[in-house]
Amino acid sequence: MSAQLPELTVDSVTGIDVSLPVAGAGARAYAFLIDWVIRLILALAWYSVATVVYNGDLSLAPPPETDARWFAAVAAPALAIYFLYHLVLETVMRGRTPGKRMAGVSIISRDGSAPGVGALLTRNVFRLIDSLPLFYGIGLIAVMMTHEHRRIGDLAAGTLLVYDAPASAASASAANPAHVRDDAVGAELVSELLERWPLLTSQARCQLAIQLLVRHGLRTEALRGADEAALHSQLERLMASSAARSA
Amino acid sequence: MSSSVRRQALTANLLSRMPLWREADARARRLALGQADEASDAVQLAQDYRLLAHDLARVRTLLPATRTREYLEGAYARAHVTLHRGAWRADRALISLFRDELPAVVRWLLPYIFWCTAIFILTVVAGYVLVHEYPELIGLFASPELIATVERGQLWTEGLLNVVPSSVLSVQILTNNIVVTLFAYCAGILFGLGTLYILGLNGLMLGAVFAFVAQHGLARQLFSFIVAHGCVELSVMCLSGAAGAALGEALVRPGPGGRSESFRIAALRSGKLLSACALLLVGAGLIEGYVSPNPHFSLATRVVIGVGYWLFMLALLSGRLFPRRHTVS
Numbered sequence A: 001m002s003a004q005l006p007e008l009t010v011d012s013v014t015g016i017d018v019s020l021p022v023a024g025a026g027a028r029a030y031a032f033l034i035d036w037v038i039r040l041i042l043a044l045a046w047y048s049v050a051t052v053v054y055n056g057d058l059s060l061a062p063p064p065e066t067d068a069r070w071f072a073a074v075a076a077p078a079l080a081i082y083f084l085y086h087l088v089l090e091t092v093m094r095g096r097t098p099g100k101r102m103a104g105v106s107i108i109s110r111d112g113s114a115p116g117v118g119a120l121l122t123r124n125v126f127r128l129i130d131s132l133p134l135f136y137g138i139g140l141i142a143v144m145m146t147h148e149h150r151r152i153g154d155l156a157a158g159t160l161l162v163y164d165a166p167a168s169a170a171s172a173s174a175a176n177p178a179h180v181r182d183d184a185v186g187a188e189l190v191s192e193l194l195e196r197w198p199l200l201t202s203q204a205r206c207q208l209a210i211q212l213l214v215r216h217g218l219r220t221e222a223l224r225g226a227d228e229a230a231l232h233s234q235l236e237r238l239m240a241s242s243a244a245r246s247a
Numbered sequence B: 001m002s003s004s005v006r007r008q009a010l011t012a013n014l015l016s017r018m019p020l021w022r023e024a025d026a027r028a029r030r031l032a033l034g035q036a037d038e039a040s041d042a043v044q045l046a047q048d049y050r051l052l053a054h055d056l057a058r059v060r061t062l063l064p065a066t067r068t069r070e071y072l073e074g075a076y077a078r079a080h081v082t083l084h085r086g087a088w089r090a091d092r093a094l095i096s097l098f099r100d101e102l103p104a105v106v107r108w109l110l111p112y113i114f115w116c117t118a119i120f121i122l123t124v125v126a127g128y129v130l131v132h133e134y135p136e137l138i139g140l141f142a143s144p145e146l147i148a149t150v151e152r153g154q155l156w157t158e159g160l161l162n163v164v165p166s167s168v169l170s171v172q173i174l175t176n177n178i179v180v181t182l183f184a185y186c187a188g189i190l191f192g193l194g195t196l197y198i199l200g201l202n203g204l205m206l207g208a209v210f211a212f213v214a215q216h217g218l219a220r221q222l223f224s225f226i227v228a229h230g231c232v233e234l235s236v237m238c239l240s241g242a243a244g245a246a247l248g249e250a251l252v253r254p255g256p257g258g259r260s261e262s263f264r265i266a267a268l269r270s271g272k273l274l275s276a277c278a279l280l281l282v283g284a285g286l287i288e289g290y291v292s293p294n295p296h297f298s299l300a301t302r303v304v305i306g307v308g309y310w311l312f313m314l315a316l317l318s319g320r321l322f323p324r325r326h327t328v329s
Helices: A025-055 A068-092 A098-103 A117-125 A137-145 A150-157 A177-199 A202-215 A228-246 B003-014 B018-032 B039-062 B068-081 B088-135 B137-142 B142-150 B167-187 B195-217 B220-252 B259-290 B297-317
Strands: A007-010 A018-023 A105-109 A159-163
Touching: A018 A159, A018 B068, A025 A068, A025 A098, A025 A105, A025 A137, A068 A117, A068 B167, A098 A105, A117 A150, A117 A159, A117 B167, A117 B259, A137 A150, A150 A159, A150 B259, A177 A202, A177 A228, A177 B003, A177 B142, A177 B259, A202 A228, A228 B003, A228 B195, B003 B039, B018 B039, B018 B068, B039 B142, B088 B137, B088 B195, B088 B220, B088 B259, B088 B297, B137 B142, B137 B195, B142 B195, B167 B195, B167 B259, B195 B220, B195 B259, B220 B259, B259 B297
Parallel strands: none
Antiparallel strands: A007 A018, A105 A159
């Protein structure tokens, strides 16, 4: 359960807060390592293939003297792949990279939305500081010291790394979705009506009770003339049968 | 009727809605991954969001500390993030950056730009005076190879293109300059002191080297080498210094939101300037690789290129390159 993890709580227009579990140093390091391996492989692959094509044989050696064409076709793209990997992929994938996806984490803004390009740019610029002195030393210390596990780049960009929620859940009944929605909403309405029963006027009790009972399949004619007590007991029977069905 | 029976019925009905949650979650995942292009999916997501919020509120009361709640929290969070992702179009974002945001950032940073430029000029003068008065101090600012070359009556830039092709030189120079610029900016996190150190050190080195080459009668050649790319390169140095100083001030004198919030706001605002700085340094690097070391360009041509590129920088930073279209009502 994610209760032990620090959580980012975001207000929502629905009035129900959104809770996002914040990823710690372990998940960050895992995602970074995967990304590092991927970008290293991509950069080396480009270098190898482009050098073989450039040299016309299987030699991977660079030319003995600095050559503009070799630099433009082989070295510069390989370096660009390695150094621009995070910035480009995070921008294109809106706060994710293949490594982050495999680690089940993603970057978000403090309001729960996907970060903008400016925030991602700032976050990546501060890698210069986070990566000092070696192996992201400053970044790791910052992650461990801050409440929401944020490195300097995250503090500057106002972003966090959060876990994507688990995909699995308890087994569900294979009910027809359309009927399920009506049934559940109806049950809630019945429950709420019973809770508020003492607060309502007699006319409102009867009117609402008849509407709900009709909604649950009872005929209007059968309910006509029924007094408050009869309607109340009908509603209670409805709730009891619902509970019994599910037990 | 007992509340436990009512609770049981509600819970049962709630759990029977799990297929709906799964549908909603799958839709949010598809939309998040860009695998759903249909408008109906996006519209349905708004309804899903309300459905999940409603059910989550119930589950938090009826089924706290369960896997069902965990699942629903996740599905709701994913729907929230997907729904609040917002549309993004690269072309509009770029135009907005260069037309509206960048000039606003420059206006905000004007006092910092002024003071950083003043500090940079002061350190250049200080470096010049220092080496002019005490020539032996050049050893603090320049490498032994550079000193030996100048003492032979040559600039280290002569014959540069015989050693390294222009394209390679350009990329090496612009990469180095971009890294220095980013460092000058990021070093602002040390309460602005890191930025001032990098700015001051570069100023001292420039002034010291100028004084040293002037003592050997090479000042005109060095000026000729620098003028084409240096106008923008040194200006960008001051701009990144100003952005770093703004970061430093946000930490030294935080606003009402606190130090962390002030730092975030300052970093996000000033960071936009760095994208322009990086672009300008790409141009300056190309000039430094193709024009500056090439002896076929006269001094007048170099001055025109340098001043012209500097005016282009001013137009870019003031937003005049992308004027708004005025509409007549």
